[in-house]
Amino acid sequence: MKITIIGTGYVGLVTGACLAELGNDVFCLDVDQKKIDLLNNGGIPIHEPGLEEVVARNRAAGRIQFSTDVAASVAHGEVQFIAVGTPPDEDGSADLQYVLAAARNIGKHMTGYKVIVDKSTVPVGTADRVKAALQDEISARGVTATFSVVSNPEFLKEGAAVEDFMRPDRIVIGHDNTAEGEKAAAKMKKLYAPFNRNHERTFWMDVRSAEFTKYAANAMLATRISFMNELANLADQVGADIEAVRHGIGSDPRIGHSFLYAGAGYGGSCFPKDVQALERTARQYSQDLLILRAVEAVNDKQKLVLGQKVIKRFGADLSGKHFAVWGLAFKPNTDDMREAPSRVLLRQLLDAGATVAVYDPVAMAEAKRVLALDLTPEELARVRFAASPMDTLTDAEALVIVTEWKAFRSPDFDKIKTALKQAVIFDGRNLFEPEVMAEAAFEYHGIGRSILTRT
Numbered sequence: 001m002k003i004t005i006i007g008t009g010y011v012g013l014v015t016g017a018c019l020a021e022l023g024n025d026v027f028c029l030d031v032d033q034k035k036i037d038l039l040n041n042g043g044i045p046i047h048e049p050g051l052e053e054v055v056a057r058n059r060a061a062g063r064i065q066f067s068t069d070v071a072a073s074v075a076h077g078e079v080q081f082i083a084v085g086t087p088p089d090e091d092g093s094a095d096l097q098y099v100l101a102a103a104r105n106i107g108k109h110m111t112g113y114k115v116i117v118d119k120s121t122v123p124v125g126t127a128d129r130v131k132a133a134l135q136d137e138i139s140a141r142g143v144t145a146t147f148s149v150v151s152n153p154e155f156l157k158e159g160a161a162v163e164d165f166m167r168p169d170r171i172v173i174g175h176d177n178t179a180e181g182e183k184a185a186a187k188m189k190k191l192y193a194p195f196n197r198n199h200e201r202t203f204w205m206d207v208r209s210a211e212f213t214k215y216a217a218n219a220m221l222a223t224r225i226s227f228m229n230e231l232a233n234l235a236d237q238v239g240a241d242i243e244a245v246r247h248g249i250g251s252d253p254r255i256g257h258s259f260l261y262a263g264a265g266y267g268g269s270c271f272p273k274d275v276q277a278l279e280r281t282a283r284q285y286s287q288d289l290l291i292l293r294a295v296e297a298v299n300d301k302q303k304l305v306l307g308q309k310v311i312k313r314f315g316a317d318l319s320g321k322h323f324a325v326w327g328l329a330f331k332p333n334t335d336d337m338r339e340a341p342s343r344v345l346l347r348q349l350l351d352a353g354a355t356v357a358v359y360d361p362v363a364m365a366e367a368k369r370v371l372a373l374d375l376t377p378e379e380l381a382r383v384r385f386a387a388s389p390m391d392t393l394t395d396a397e398a399l400v401i402v403t404e405w406k407a408f409r410s411p412d413f414d415k416i417k418t419a420l421k422q423a424v425i426f427d428g429r430n431l432f433e434p435e436v437m438a439e440a441a442f443e444y445h446g447i448g449r450s451i452l453t454r455t
């Protein structure tokens with residue numbers, strides 16, 4: 001099938017590459033000329049396991065192309081995916097300017113029938129606004145062109161995006177219950193048929209329910225995280241181990257083990273903005289989503305917990321003190337620094353006068369870019385970007401772990417102890433066992449694990 005993907009970011013590039021991998025003829029459009037040039041020169045703008053290989057293979061086979069040519073992109077695809085960003089507006093609602101600009105561009109150039117797919121995460125009712133924008137542009141040209149707008153939210157996880165896209169646990173498709181809507185559904189069914197060979201994974205529904213499903217999923221996941229973080233802080237107070245509690249509750253099939261980890265708070269481009277956007281939608285209907293308000297507030301507080309533990313241990317004035325930080329990306333296997341808890345930790349340590357040496361397996365370049373925006377030149381001068389995890393440790397009072405990269409899970413503790421000034425670890429992701437750390441003579445501060453260390 002001929003497919004156009006509008007927006008070549010995390011979602012758009014993965015969607016385009018994976019659909020090309022299945023034999024479709026894919027045209028990826030972006031407004032960012034640098035990104036398109038990089039892709040056309042064989043580069044990849046993001047770190048995502050397996051993506052580079054898929055893109056290279058399909059480029060070589062002539063099944064995927066990258067361009068900024070809007071007219072050509074509209075002419076290309078019988079199905080046009082909108083996968084542009086929907087960042088938070090000042091009031092927390094989703095900013096739809098990029099989605100609507102993409103829709104208008106389609107309306108300006110389209111002839112004949114097109115299926116427009118909202119793949120971006122968009123508030124309930126957005127498909128109606130996309131339809132209106134398309135119709136506006138078509139009418140302004142005085143031509144007749146028909147279209148259907150379908151909602152097909154994306155559930156991939158950064159860090160496992162290619163795998164998630166190729167083996168989705170569900171495909172949600174919302175379409176209108178009209179002849180045009182059924183025609184669009186038939187095309188979507190054909191496009192997604194390869195994913196449904198083993199068993200049917202598609203949930204067909206109306207457009208508004210599909211739009212809502214994406215927000216409900218992210219809100220539920222964020223709720224689980226904030227719930228566990230709040231209980232972890234209480235566990236620290238009462239001398240319980242949140243990891244033992246996690247196992248104890250996760251074995252109940254009604255609860256399950258997934259997504260129950262206490263840590264340094266959630267970040268990334270999705271949970272923070274989607275929780276806010278759902279709250280904002282509710283407020284438009286005079287409803288206050290009390291749970292989600294609390295989820296957000298707990299998360300904002302949780303991002304401070306690691307830094308507060310450091311300050312409690314080493315004092316409010318950290319000038320003259322140096323710390324090692326492992327992990328900068330908001331989660332492992334990505335270089336995404338959006339809303340990353342590491343940014344809050346660095347702000348706290350630098351505000352208290354410390355110097356830091358930081359390391360992340362893939363996010364160093366992105367961290368340099370983002371921290372140059374977050375920090376003043378004087379603050380930035382107090383950050384050293386280290387060449388390896390061990391390279392961060394020299395002269396550090398303590399090691400602070402913010403992201404749970406696999407490479408950090410079994411380090412050489414003897415080397416760490418020798419390199420650090422004091423054998424102190426603040427583990428924002430509960431990578432290690434307090435008992436093991438005690439045996440190795442480390443002072444260990446986890447999240448909700450004060451049973452042994454009484455921190």
Ligand SMILES: NC(=O)c1ccc[n+]([C@@H]2O[C@H](COP(=O)([O-])OP(=O)(O)OC[C@H]3O[C@@H](n4cnc5c(N)ncnc54)[C@H](O)[C@@H]3O)[C@@H](O)[C@H]2O)c1
Nearest residue numbers: 007008009010011030031032084085086098120121154158
């Ligand atoms: N990142 C994720 O893990 C994830 C997962 C599921 C859903 N989503 C949702 O998918 C959407 C895209 O997210 P992302 O992380 O891929 O964003 P991104 O910022 O990585 O990419 C968006 C791209 O769209 C381009 N763009 C903007 N306006 C354009 C236009 N008019 N025409 C062509 N290109 C345009 C930008 O230049 C950018 O390259 C968002 O709504 C997000 O909430 C993201």
